Amino acid sequence: MISTRQLATFGLILTRGYNRPAMHEYAVTENVVDIVCRHAVKAGARRVRRVHLVVGELSSIIDDSVQFYYDLISEGTVAQAAELVFRRVAVEVECGACGYVWQPADADWTCPQCGQAQARVRAGREFYVESIEVED
Numbered sequence: 001m002i003s004t005r006q007l008a009t010f011g012l013i014l015t016r017g018y019n020r021p022a023m024h025e026y027a028v029t030e031n032v033v034d035i036v037c038r039h040a041v042k043a044g045a046r047r048v049r050r051v052h053l054v055v056g057e058l059s060s061i062i063d064d065s066v067q068f069y070y071d072l073i074s075e076g077t078v079a080q081a082a083e084l085v086f087r088r089v090a091v092e093v094e095c096g097a098c099g100y101v102w103q104p105a106d107a108d109w110t111c112p113q114c115g116q117a118q119a120r121v122r123a124g125r126e127f128y129v130e131s132i133e134v135e136d
Ligand SMILES: [Zn+2]
Pocket: 095, 096, 097, 098, 099, 100, 111, 112, 113, 114, 115, 116
């Protein structure tokens, strides 16, 4: 019987500033592995089983690429062979004119309340490690 527990990590990963898509995924995954290892070691865990990631619909993160790079980068660490679980966050915008908040169904961000096109993104750009499940 292996005891497991879930640790909140809240490791925010910066996804801006990378131009090439492949580099982008590699760099953010390095960040993920770094955060996971740091928290697992600090908690005295033997092994990381699952990593829960929160991914905004606008963050252009491709799940399969992240898992691919994760397996490469985490090899030989406490985080090796963990399963990545992705939670997608829908796009939510706020009208700059009237303050109305909604989740646009497509690329048309015209305010359904007042008809202005001044929408600002409130949610959907995030990418972070929410929690990890570890074995003691
Ligand atoms: Zn409006």
